[in-house]
Amino acid sequence: MSVPVVEIENLVKRYQELVALDHFNLTIEEGEIFGLLGPNGSGKTTTINCILALLAFDKGTVRVFGREMRPDSYDLKRQIGVVMQNVAVFQELTVYENIDYFCGLYIRDKALRRQYVEDAIDFVGLNDFRKFYPKKLSGGLLRRLNIACGIAHKPKLIILDEPTVAVDPQSRNKILEGIQELNRNGATIIYTSHYMEEVEQICTRIAIMDKGKNLAIGTTEELKRMIKKSEIISIDILDLLPAQIAAIRDIKHVYEVTFEHHCLKVLCSGGSHNLPHILNYLQEQNVSFGRVYSELPTLNDVFLEITGKELRD
Numbered sequence: 001m002s003v004p005v006v007e008i009e010n011l012v013k014r015y016q017e018l019v020a021l022d023h024f025n026l027t028i029e030e031g032e033i034f035g036l037l038g039p040n041g042s043g044k045t046t047t048i049n050c051i052l053a054l055l056a057f058d059k060g061t062v063r064v065f066g067r068e069m070r071p072d073s074y075d076l077k078r079q080i081g082v083v084m085q086n087v088a089v090f091q092e093l094t095v096y097e098n099i100d101y102f103c104g105l106y107i108r109d110k111a112l113r114r115q116y117v118e119d120a121i122d123f124v125g126l127n128d129f130r131k132f133y134p135k136k137l138s139g140g141l142l143r144r145l146n147i148a149c150g151i152a153h154k155p156k157l158i159i160l161d162e163p164t165v166a167v168d169p170q171s172r173n174k175i176l177e178g179i180q181e182l183n184r185n186g187a188t189i190i191y192t193s194h195y196m197e198e199v200e201q202i203c204t205r206i207a208i209m210d211k212g213k214n215l216a217i218g219t220t221e222e223l224k225r226m227i228k229k230s231e232i233i234s235i236d237i238l239d240l241l242p243a244q245i246a247a248i249r250d251i252k253h254v255y256e257v258t259f260e261h262h263c264l265k266v267l268c269s270g271g272s273h274n275l276p277h278i279l280n281y282l283q284e285q286n287v288s289f290g291r292v293y294s295e296l297p298t299l300n301d302v303f304l305e306i307t308g309k310e311l312r313d
């Protein structure tokens, strides 16, 4: 079995009285796009900073590529690319010079570095802006530059801390597609976000965290199976008898039924045949119906059921 890329065991990080990470555990395998999902202040950035040994912690261990991570683990750090939440580029350097500077921290060979810088510029689509200074770039382009600086040296592990905050949809899509491409090219990705749609779209596995704890971990499908609510079926119907409503309540996997304003709403758990079971019953009863729609749970529902609060803040 291959060595996990990141192993975090029993990590405790306090800022004075505040416990930012509370016996936090996490293992990330090679080839994953791993999502750390949690509301503001849940401890995502603290986790990243501990993985990078940028922060001293109170208890626990962090191993990267099977070795203990220390502030002076330069050979490990060389294999990691980091894109932090705040854009960190030099205002007095152009797009090209910025990427070249950050790449040069790891790649000494000049010809190879030139190639890597070109690859990074291509990758984030900044070809037309290579001579621009950062202050001339829009927020989205600046984020792309920030990403290019973090990944130009072709690291094996790439950590992106909320890279799409406040970017326009075009740049956002470009960033998400880019992350998937980096992963296809062999990089393991750690991606933090409080946008559940993004995490759902690109991550192979997700940890839901809150108050410094890892509350649930799994693929999107596994997380959704952990909660009671799995499907809401709504059907427009002119009229239903109380006995028919009661009979629908008795259908397997149904746990809540309401009928208001000519709309039947059925909450179901588990099972993949909830909709046909309900429609079959209505047809048997000669009940005619209009619009039918089914909503599957979101990661927000998972978060809501586990923590009792919305993911969005």
Ligand SMILES: Nc1ncnc2c1ncn2[C@@H]1O[C@H](COP(=O)(O)OP(=O)(O)OP(=O)(O)O)[C@@H](O)[C@H]1O
Residues within 6 Å of the ligand: 015, 018, 020, 038, 039, 040, 041, 042, 043, 044, 045, 046, 047, 194
């Ligand atoms: N340097 C610091 N000193 C004191 N408290 C801190 C410090 N950095 C973070 N915290 C606190 O630790 C907790 C975790 O913060 P952290 O930044 O890791 O959360 P986060 O999930 O990354 O949030 P966000 O989505 O806002 O970036 C929060 O309560 C935060 O206020």
